[in-house]
Amino acid sequence: MKEIKVGLLGFGTIGTGVVKLLQNNGELLAERLGCRLRLVRIADLDISSDRGVRVDAGILTSDAMSILDDPEIDVVIELIGGYEPARTFVLRAIENGKQVVTANKALLALHGREIFSAAAEKGVEVLFEAAVGGGIPIITSLKENLCGNRFRSVFGILNGTCNYILSRMTHEGEEFATVLAEAQQAGYAEADPTFDIEGVDTAHKLALLVGLCFGTNIDFAAIHSEGISSLTSQDIRFADQFGYRIKLLAIGKRHDDGTIEARVHPTMIPKHYPLADVDGAYNAVRVVGDFVGPVMQYGLGAGMDATASAVVGDLMALARNLVRGQGARTHGLGCHPGQLRELQVRPMADVVTQYYLRFTTVDRPGVLAAISGILGQHQISIASMVQPERHEAEAVPIVIMTHEARERDVQAALQQIDQLDIVREKSHLIRIENQL
Amino acid sequence: MKEIKVGLLGFGTIGTGVVKLLQNNGELLAERLGCRLRLVRIADLDISSDRGVRVDAGILTSDAMSILDDPEIDVVIELIGGYEPARTFVLRAIENGKQVVTANKALLALHGREIFSAAAEKGVEVLFEAAVGGGIPIITSLKENLCGNRFRSVFGILNGTCNYILSRMTHEGEEFATVLAEAQQAGYAEADPTFDIEGVDTAHKLALLVGLCFGTNIDFAAIHSEGISSLTSQDIRFADQFGYRIKLLAIGKRHDDGTIEARVHPTMIPKHYPLADVDGAYNAVRVVGDFVGPVMQYGLGAGMDATASAVVGDLMALARNLVRGQGARTHGLGCHPGQLRELQVRPMADVVTQYYLRFTTVDRPGVLAAISGILGQHQISIASMVQPERHEAEAVPIVIMTHEARERDVQAALQQIDQLDIVREKSHLIRIENQL
Missing domain, CATH: 3.30.70.260 (ACT domain)
Known part of the structure; x- marks a missing residue:
């Protein structure tokens, strides 16, 4: 049975989930794929901590370059997060002809144009299903199954921390600061939650959804983004009286004049809408296409296991091509970077x-x-x-x-x-x- | 720009939708794909009726063989429905090395083993996203993105006719026979609705979902299936009192002992579950995987446009391979037919x-x-x-x-x-x- 060799950059929570999935379900993956996935090296600055999964100490390294420059490695999984050194590493992997899987929405929202262009030039793929909506397969759905449609709008609940806080404010009447403090103690919110609660993380994800839906390289700075820190339980109660729920919503729309909207802010949506019921750690995305009509997907938006599922899904897709001796099959945002439009974002x-x-x-x-x-x-x-x-x-x-x-x-x-x-x-x- | 040549078998409602989509969004598809899709021939017994879309009369034929045996045609789309002659036509297309798209759940539920094996032997693909859930991309999600998971269960609301009838019985308190008669008059239900209301159509779709989730060739006769014709508004009211809604649910489960459940019947589900809110013409599928947890997808389950979206999504996937000179990438039920297990269905x-x-x-x-x-x-x-x-x-x-x-x-x-x-x-x- 043929083998696909995989190198992993970043042995944090998601990286650990990926290792666990490859170990637990390895036989099943090989059956489904007709080839074996072999994790040959893991790079992290910390190669001594116990992550609760067994790995051969010999595959751990603190030298990412030893993965990026290893001609034996077919696929590089980047789970470091942030802009640098992730950007340098991903570009190096592409330059060396490797297929890439990444969960890094911040990187792609800001440097997607550079990365996807480099991949197209080199004939490799950069897949990023895990970057938006955790285990929800929305990226592939937009790129593949729904790609016959002209999209009109995309709406998303994309940040688990915000959604958890808003759900508790809604159902328990608590105030923002109280719930945030408790969420931090319980490990549901970061010690520095700014990116989450101020809407930046959601905006990163919206940039990718808008790019895929409308075929554009959106300028991240053009996305208007507000967080949830100034919401009060009083507003949530009033919303309820009027028949609404408040969600941190990512909103993308395309208008007939060719301009688009791309904005993230607390939004009141009617209670009877399916998105209004998406609570806690769940994420959901709703798109409307000219043929398919509305499609909604719903699932766990984060967490070790759900995100690992998305990463491994991408890895399997790349392996399916490699095992047949085939190279890149799709482009980052669904079409060749040269075909992407510059669409004006409405102020x-x-x-x-x-x-x-x-x-x-x-x-x-x-x-x-x-x-x-x-x-x-x-x-x-x-x-x-x-x-x-x-x-x-x-x-x-x-x-x-x-x-x-x-x-x-x-x-x-x-x-x-x-x-x-x-x-x-x-x-x-x-x-x-x-x-x- | 390279061209992929497509032949269409069946110029009914969905066929008309596919022609309309290819016409309306042709430029967009070419951009996303980097090649052109050209519908070169349409076969139907009726080649004279006006379907409301303009097609060059020269591409219409009543001779399906002229499509199946044309060496120029790369992809055959089968939208005839039913067992024969669809089975013969699909097998002939495969034999002639063509890629196949079909929306035919009845055919695949009963003859999937034969068809997928023939395709694997010939190295072509048979895609069938439109066969389950209309525009909902659940088949691809199971086959690709979620394929890292061991699935525990799959639940589906998969028949628009039944769901429409149950929704009206629930929200308006009407009786089954009344709503069915009205639905037939309005064209929402077939003149002979037996396959829909007796659960057979749902069972066909469940056979495909169970096959994909659990990696098995299920014997269709082993699926227990009951319809909704004996439900009364009294039962719906009692269900409501106890906090439940009644849905015609497709249920697939895998037990630790390796046996599976596969059954279709009216089912009471708690009102606060997302599936309970899926009303009218909407379909939904919920799967639970060991890593991804629960994932739900929701969209229009039938209709000309939504189903055409799914058919064209499959067509684009095949074209993506063909344009790169690449052949089959996936197998029918997600792994090589030889890898499928014989799992016992619990009586x-x-x-x-x-x-x-x-x-x-x-x-x-x-x-x-x-x-x-x-x-x-x-x-x-x-x-x-x-x-x-x-x-x-x-x-x-x-x-x-x-x-x-x-x-x-x-x-x-x-x-x-x-x-x-x-x-x-x-x-x-x-x-x-x-x-x-």
Whole structure:
């Protein structure tokens, strides 16, 4: 039986999962594949810690180059994460004619153009199913099965940490800071959770989904991204009253004029939508194609085992080609990098959507007239209003749901409203998606 | 730009969708693929009706052999459906070295072994993404991305007609016969709906899912299959009271002893499960793998456009290989037919699950004691009981939810209970799945 030789860069959580999967299911993989996958070397700076899986000490090395430059190795799996040295290593692997599997969304979101072009030139493949949605096979589905479609939109719940925090805020009424602290203690959130809770990780993943759906090399800096740290349980309760859940949503849309939207922010979605029920550590992606209509995929978005499943799926795909003496079969974003379009991303100020607005004001007649007057001046019309809690305290909340309005107008109106002396706190907005 | 030449067998609804997709999105497909797909001939017995798409009359033929035996044609798409002449045509295409795309679940469920073996011998591929779940890419996901996993279970809502009928019975309280008649008038159900409503179509699809998940050539006759025609709105209401929805569910499980379950029947699933919300024309599949955990996919299960999306996805996959001068890349059920196992399907009598039992009895003291006594004699213990409606009429319903019990025992108990003179109607059972 033929053998495919694999080198692994990065022996952290996911790397350990990959080793475990190859060990536990090795016979099954060989049967399905008609060849054997042999992990010949693992590089990590730490080659002494016990990861709970048995590996022959002889295959561990702290020298990544000994993998990248080994002519025997067919496939390199990059699980180091971050920009450098991952970028240098991946480019070196490509230069040496190796097939590459990576789970590194940050790297591909920022350096995808360089990496995919290098791979196309060299005739090798860079697969990255594990970079988006953990075990959910959305990347391959977009690249292969659904590739007959012109995509209209893609929506994703893509960060497990945020979704866990929002789920607990929703179902237990707790505040953000409390849940985050507990999640950090339990190991569900990083010690420095900035990338997760501020939406950066989700934006990295959206960059890849938008690239695949719309055939474009998106400039990562053009993605508007906001996190969940300023959400309050009060907003979640109001959302519930109006029939919505709040999710950190990655949103990609393509308009008929050829511009696209690419944005990440807390979003209110109707409770009865399937995405609204995606809770805890689960991720989900929903795409709408012109022929297939809506397709949703749902699964564990992170974790050692689910991510290892995606990495090994990619490894098997590459091995399937190699065992038949065949080289690259697909390109990074689904077509040759030369075919990718430069599509203009709509500036956030030009986005049109519905809004939830929460004002904190003194409890006095005329307040609503003042606020609605300013909204009206900015072409923002009100769909519904609620002022549910009448406290003894001086400050009371007023919540307004708008019809469709332009972000620029909403921001200008809020700025003006926040200068009124009846307003006690900076006003909050949450964008609404009623048409997923 | 290189061209891949395609022949289409069957110019019905899905065939028309495929022609429309190739026309509307042809440029996009060529960009993504780096080659052109050219539909060179369409065979159908009816070559004169207007399908609403423009095709050059010169490519229409009533002679399928002129496609199958044309050495110029690279890929044959079979959309005739049914066993013959589809089987003969597909085998002929394989014999002539053509790649094949088919949406024909009936054919593959019964003759898959013969067809996939012939393809393996000839070194061509037979892809069938459109055969299960319409636009949902579950076949490829199982064969490729998730193939690192040992699968434990697969559950599917796979028949749009049944799901539409059950959704209307659930949400509008209507009876089966009424909804079916309306669905037939509206064109959502066939004039002869037997294959759909009696679960045969779902069982065909389950045979393919079980084959892929567990690496086996399942004997179609071993799949226990029941339809939805005996369900009443009363059962749906009782299910709702207990926190359940009723779906026609395809169930595949693998046990540690190497036996599998493969069964199709109306099934009560907890309302809060994602599958419970899959309504109307939507299909969904949920698989659980040892590494990936649960993955669910959801989309339109049928219809011209969604199914065409799946057919063209397969066509693109084959073209991707052909354009690189490469032959077959995968085998029908995910591994070489010689590697498939013969796994024993548990007889229905040996299946263990929970049950909903509905008895119709006279309204008289001692009735429950008689029924529960017989259940107890058959090792069936009661989890809860309800006797909610007290009519003036002589016959009243008694509903019992059981703990786990063996089908054989339940059938024996019901047979005995139905002979009691206090029982007024044949008793009903619905199986429950609490652990998807």
